[in-house]
Amino acid sequence: MRQIKKTVKLLRRSPYQALAAGLAMTLTFFVASIFAVLIIGGQIVLNYVEQRPQVIAFFKDDASQTKINDIIAKVKSTGLAKDVKYVTKEEALAIYRERNKDEPLLLESVSADFLPASIDISVNKAGDIGAVTQAVKGEPEIERVITPQNLVEQLVKWTSTIRAGGIVFVTALLAISFLIIIMVVGMRIALRRDEISIMNLVGATKWYIARPFLAEGAVYGVIGASISTFLIYALLLIYSRSIQNFLGPIQVFPISPLFFIYLWVGEALLAAAVGVSGAAIALYRYLKIK
Amino acid sequence: MIQFESVTKKYPNGQIALEDIDLKIEDGEFVFLVGPSGAGKTSLLRLFTREIWPSAGRILFNEEDILKIPSSKIPYLRRKIGTVFQDFKLLLTRTLFENVAVPLEVVSKSEKEIEETVSGVLEKVGLLEKADMFPAQLSGGEVQRTAIARAIVSKPSVLLADEPTGDLDPKTALSIVKLLEKINEEDKTTVIMATHNAQIVNHFKKRVVYLKNGKIEKDEKEGKYEAD
Numbered sequence: 001m002r003q004i005k006k007t008v009k010l011l012r013r014s015p016y017q018a019l020a021a022g023l024a025m026t027l028t029f030f031v032a033s034i035f036a037v038l039i040i041g042g043q044i045v046l047n048y049v050e051q052r053p054q055v056i057a058f059f060k061d062d063a064s065q066t067k068i069n070d071i072i073a074k075v076k077s078t079g080l081a082k083d084v085k086y087v088t089k090e091e092a093l094a095i096y097r098e099r100n101k102d103e104p105l106l107l108e109s110v111s112a113d114f115l116p117a118s119i120d121i122s123v124n125k126a127g128d129i130g131a132v133t134q135a136v137k138g139e140p141e142i143e144r145v146i147t148p149q150n151l152v153e154q155l156v157k158w159t160s161t162i163r164a165g166g167i168v169f170v171t172a173l174l175a176i177s178f179l180i181i182i183m184v185v186g187m188r189i190a191l192r193r194d195e196i197s198i199m200n201l202v203g204a205t206k207w208y209i210a211r212p213f214l215a216e217g218a219v220y221g222v223i224g225a226s227i228s229t230f231l232i233y234a235l236l237l238i239y240s241r242s243i244q245n246f247l248g249p250i251q252v253f254p255i256s257p258l259f260f261i262y263l264w265v266g267e268a269l270l271a272a273a274v275g276v277s278g279a280a281i282a283l284y285r286y287l288k289i290k
Numbered sequence: 291m292i293q294f295e296s297v298t299k300k301y302p303n304g305q306i307a308l309e310d311i312d313l314k315i316e317d318g319e320f321v322f323l324v325g326p327s328g329a330g331k332t333s334l335l336r337l338f339t340r341e342i343w344p345s346a347g348r349i350l351f352n353e354e355d356i357l358k359i360p361s362s363k364i365p366y367l368r369r370k371i372g373t374v375f376q377d378f379k380l381l382l383t384r385t386l387f388e389n390v391a392v393p394l395e396v397v398s399k400s401e402k403e404i405e406e407t408v409s410g411v412l413e414k415v416g417l418l419e420k421a422d423m424f425p426a427q428l429s430g431g432e433v434q435r436t437a438i439a440r441a442i443v444s445k446p447s448v449l450l451a452d453e454p455t456g457d458l459d460p461k462t463a464l465s466i467v468k469l470l471e472k473i474n475e476e477d478k479t480t481v482i483m484a485t486h487n488a489q490i491v492n493h494f495k496k497r498v499v500y501l502k503n504g505k506i507e508k509d510e511k512e513g514k515y516e517a518d
Binding site for chain 2: 194195197198199200201202203204205206208
């Protein structure tokens with residue numbers, strides 16, 4: 001309790017420095033939160049796309065069932081396919097009817113003979129799409145192969161770029177926050193030099209003298225992480241409808257409250273570590289006691 | 291018991307503050323450390339609190355060589371020694387009560403214990419009614435009594451007082467030393483007072499250790515001091 005009082009007293013003594021340190025931490029972890037959401041969101045989109053059949057191979061009308069079975073076996077034998085699903089002409093018609101049930105004109109003239117049988121292939125990794133496509137493309141029974149390979153590649157590229165950019169940007173901001181904490185705590189040590197000297201002479205241990213400064217560093221971190229988590233929560237709440245509309249069938253909302261709890265705990269721990277390390281460096285650098 | 295054995299202190303600029311000092315002070319003694327400015331009085335006191343390090347010799351406190359105490363344990367040594375500093379070293383932004391409470395806070399005493407102990411000590415030095423005042427609101431003598439209160443609040447076995455009567459008028463100076471004498475007699479605290487106030491030294495008829503140019507020139511049981 002006494003430690004909390006001391007830390008609050010320290011913060012109140014020079015509120016502008018405290019504000020600067022708190023804002024730097026908030027900005028850092030707000031940006032980190034945005035990148036975290038983008039990276040996780042990107043991963044959800046990528047997972048969604050990866051779970052769809054990524055390669056659809058349509059058979060020629062005259063393809064025999066034996067050949068179709070051979071091709072399915074061949075695809076499975078590559079070890080690259082997670083799932084291979086054979087869609088007969090009748091099943092294709094059923095899917096067509098389901099998709100166009102509100103358009104009677106489109107249903108009228110279509111029979112099973114109009115639609116080709118196909119195999120829907122889900123691959124283990126997005127990077128395997130090319131190899132699987134090549135494996136089926138050469139078969140004479142295959143009429144056409146369609147693949148969303150470009151979309152997946154683009155998504156993979158974007159998520160990687162966001163991840164790399166996020167790491168660089170957040171690391172730079174962390175470094176700035178770290179330096180600001182060193183500066184602020186260093187100034188506080190200078191302001192309290194007389195007090196520290198007296199405490200040292202009357203028998204205070206180094207730990208006793210250092211403790212309030214370390215606690216101050218941790219407080220900056222936890223405050224910054226808490227505000228940033230709250231901001232990102234509020235933003236996602238406000239824009240959830242627009243984001244969901246943009247993503248279409250990819251279901252992202254509602255986001256589990258656990259996500260925000262994990263985000264807050266993770267950021268608070270990291271921020272406290274940054275704050276305490278910054279304060280520790282300032283103490284090492286400026287606290288010269290005999 | 292405090293023992294200085296062949297202690298020499300030479301500062302990096304070449305100045306010799308103390309040279310081959312041999313001094314033994316028994317528990318409960320009252321010793322005046324006298325001599326002109328620059329004689330080495332303050333250096334001797336600072337060596338004992340290990341604020342500075344000797345160039346040679348040994349310093350024993352209760353038969354323990356304080357120079358062998360690791361840095362991390364020095365605070366525990368200092369808790370046994372109360373110091374009244376030449377420049378008081380009071381915190382101007384804290385009240386008398388808060389200033390006196392500092393040595394108890396650093397050993398994490400409870401608020402109740404601090405309240406009781408500080409009030410008791412302030413009463414002993416005659417400043418209880420001024421507990422909520424700030425150092426700037428006090429007279430020189432009161433500031434000095436506050437510094438003494440802070441030095442004795444944790445009941446040290448040794449009290450070091452460095453020129454505690456420095457800027458005080460003779461009457462106030464006398465009252466301050468009487469207070470130190472009272473602490474020495476009532477609490478059996480060893481008191482080492484550095485001063486160059488001959489009038490005070492001669493009034494109290496205590497042991498006098500005379501330092502000049504870093505050396506002990508005289509060490510008398512009921513000594514006299516004639517200022518240079």
